[in-house]
Amino acid sequence: xxxxxxxxxxxxxxxxxxxxxxxxxxxxxxxxxxxxxxxxxxxxxxxxxxxxxxxxxxxxxxxxxxxxxxxxxxxxxxxxxxxxxxxxxxxxxxxxxxxxxxxxxxxxxxxxxxxxxxxxxxxxxxxxxxxxxxxxxxxxxxxxxxxxxxxxxxxxxxxxxxxxxxxxxxxxxxxxxxxxxxxxxxxxxxxxxxxxxxxxxxxxxxxxxxxxxxxxxxxxxxxxxxxxxxxxxxxxxxxxxxxxx
Amino acid sequence: xxxxxxxxxxxxxxxxxxxxxxxxxxxxxxxxxxxxxxxxxxxxxxxxxxxxxxxxxxxxxxxxxxxxxxxxxxxxxxxxxxxxxxxxxxxxxxxxxxxxxxxxxxxxxxxxxxxxxxxxxxxxxxxxxxxxxxxxxxxxxxxxxxxxxxxxxxxxxxxxxxxxxxxxxxxxxxxxxxxxxxxxxxxxxxxxxxxxxxxxxxxxxxxxxxxxxxxxxxxxxxxxxxxxxxxxxxxxxxxxxxxxxxxxxxxxxxxxxxxxxxxxxxxxxxxxxxxxxxxxxxxxxxxxxxxxxxxxxxxxxxxxxxxxxxxxxxxxxxxxxxxxxxxxxxxxxxx
Numbered sequence: 001x002x003x004x005x006x007x008x009x010x011x012x013x014x015x016x017x018x019x020x021x022x023x024x025x026x027x028x029x030x031x032x033x034x035x036x037x038x039x040x041x042x043x044x045x046x047x048x049x050x051x052x053x054x055x056x057x058x059x060x061x062x063x064x065x066x067x068x069x070x071x072x073x074x075x076x077x078x079x080x081x082x083x084x085x086x087x088x089x090x091x092x093x094x095x096x097x098x099x100x101x102x103x104x105x106x107x108x109x110x111x112x113x114x115x116x117x118x119x120x121x122x123x124x125x126x127x128x129x130x131x132x133x134x135x136x137x138x139x140x141x142x143x144x145x146x147x148x149x150x151x152x153x154x155x156x157x158x159x160x161x162x163x164x165x166x167x168x169x170x171x172x173x174x175x176x177x178x179x180x181x182x183x184x185x186x187x188x189x190x191x192x193x194x195x196x197x198x199x200x201x202x203x204x205x206x207x208x209x210x211x212x213x214x215x216x217x218x219x220x221x222x223x224x225x226x227x228x229x230x231x232x233x234x235x236x237x238x239x240x241x242x243x244x245x
Numbered sequence: 246x247x248x249x250x251x252x253x254x255x256x257x258x259x260x261x262x263x264x265x266x267x268x269x270x271x272x273x274x275x276x277x278x279x280x281x282x283x284x285x286x287x288x289x290x291x292x293x294x295x296x297x298x299x300x301x302x303x304x305x306x307x308x309x310x311x312x313x314x315x316x317x318x319x320x321x322x323x324x325x326x327x328x329x330x331x332x333x334x335x336x337x338x339x340x341x342x343x344x345x346x347x348x349x350x351x352x353x354x355x356x357x358x359x360x361x362x363x364x365x366x367x368x369x370x371x372x373x374x375x376x377x378x379x380x381x382x383x384x385x386x387x388x389x390x391x392x393x394x395x396x397x398x399x400x401x402x403x404x405x406x407x408x409x410x411x412x413x414x415x416x417x418x419x420x421x422x423x424x425x426x427x428x429x430x431x432x433x434x435x436x437x438x439x440x441x442x443x444x445x446x447x448x449x450x451x452x453x454x455x456x457x458x459x460x461x462x463x464x465x466x467x468x469x470x471x472x473x474x475x476x477x478x479x480x481x482x483x484x485x486x487x488x489x490x491x492x493x494x495x496x497x498x499x500x501x502x503x504x505x506x507x508x509x510x511x512x513x514x515x516x517x518x519x520x521x522x523x524x525x526x527x528x529x530x531x532x533x534x535x536x537x538x539x540x541x542x543x544x545x546x547x548x549x550x551x552x553x554x555x556x557x558x559x560x561x562x563x564x565x566x567x568x569x570x571x572x573x574x575x576x577x578x579x580x
Contacts, residue, residue, distance in 0.1 A: 035337070035566050039341055039342070039564055042345075053345070068290060068294075069293070069334060072294075072334065072335050074338075076297055076336075078342065079297070079301050080300075080338065080339035083305075084343045085346050086315070221301075223305070225301070226297075234291065235284050235288040
């Protein structure tokens with residue numbers, strides 16, 4: 001199976017190719033240059049893998065949360081490509097990608113936890129959402145070395161997370177990842193984390209692991225490909241100040 | 246050559262297919278008016294969100310309307326600017342992704358060039374050179390069109406665009422947003438000479454225009470209890486008279502005998518009628534596209550892409566950079 005993945009949800013512009021288990025990927029921190037870099041990056045991947053677009057089975061894309069514009073760039077580009085190829089798409093969560101990267105950081109130790117009867121490891125992923133908030137979600141690791149979401153993804157002020165982190169948990173190791181922790185260091189101090197990666201951004205390598213592990217029932221029609229913004233109160237209804245005469 | 250056009254510069258999502266042999270094969274337009282109405286103006290973030298939702302549906306509908314498979318698309322044109330940055334990016338990303346996997350060339354198109362050349366989608370067509378009056382919610386410009394890609398900005402509004410003045414005046418009369426068309430409708434029942442609004446900037450030399458003062462005059466007239474239909478009719482008349490005075494000057498200055506009316510306000514019937522009379526009196530001709538091709542659409546984008554690509558142009562880069570601020574006259578400098 002051949003899967004193309006592209007993501008521009010954060011300052012990172014990243015794209016990757018899964019070719020029957022082999023991974024090719026690129027990652028560049030390039031704020032505001034995604035529109036210039038994304039497609040050339042995809043071209044390069046196909047060259048490296050010796051693949052043609054028509055050999056792709058699935059277009060996966062970073063569906064957010066993240067920069068609204070960035071999330072839309074990847075979504076619209078994936079939609080255009082998938083419609084041109086008449087193949088499905090799959091949206092991958094930027095928070096899940098961050099968490100998936102930690103499965104590798106932890107190595108076998110985390111997996112042993114997942115396999116054993118002791119409390120499972122929990123990975124908290126957070127991205128800076130601006131406006132005094134972070135995008136946050138917690139993940140645990142399945143036996144297949146793939147992260148799975150616990151609860152829901154949300155956009156919250158750091159204070160909400162601080163209060164939650166202060167509660168006693170039954171979980172085993174807790175891990176923090178993502179720029180949300182870099183932006184709000186109090187979140188790092190709030191808990192005795194086993195490890196903290198406060199500058200992590202989504203990387204296509206880990207997104208492809210998630211995409212490859214996803215069941216086909218998760219694949220979507222390009223028309224159903226939807227960004228996940230989490231923040232939806234983006235416009236205010238203006239009070240009409242027209243004088244009544 | 247069959248060119249797919251994609252337009253997402255503001256609050257219309259549109260996809261069209263133009264065939265250089267057979268003309269327009271599909272013209273799909275989704276208007277977001279309802280999305281923005283409650284906010285009293287276009288909310289850029291909401292516009293961009295809606296474009297992403299609608300693009301795949303419109304592509305499917307356009308191919309179906311043209312009874313074509315995606316493989317029969319020979320090229321893709323998309324609006325590269327000017328417009329709302331986030332909105333432009335959605336269409337550009339979609340267009341370039343699509344064109345790349347189909348292994349077809351793509352070309353970023355200037356939205357206003359699309360409007361100005363839209364009359365070429367229909368018969369009879371104007372011949373170069375001609376004078377174009379571009380009147381929409383975002384622009385009011387008098388443009389000398391010498392040839393494809395040869396444009397001279399002769400004059401423009403120094404403040405509100407004509408469409409903006411219509412919408413703002415409509416709002417003052419409680420006609421909702423966007424209420425420009427409703428204002429014209431109301432004007433049909435009013436007396437065009439009931440109120441004597443100033444014809445702005447007509448006593449000054451040059452071809453620049455101004456409409457914000459007219460909007461203020463409407464506000465005062467409404468506040469002092471004048472009949473809304475009379476205010477609407479008098480306002481519309483003042484706008485038309487002002488445009489006519491400037492058009493006459495522009496025709497005299499350029500020596501052109503053909504006038505093209507373009508942009509959303511070009512759908513305004515009294516304006517069309519007045520300009521038809523004006524050009525007939527002068528022994529010239531006026532061209533205006535049908536209303537559906539006056540407002541934002543992708544047919545004009547596909548047309549411009551087809552015209553430019555048939556002389557060998559296409560995007561040099563694989564990226565999809567957009568140009569939110571991009572003066573039309575910048576195109577002339579490229580040649």
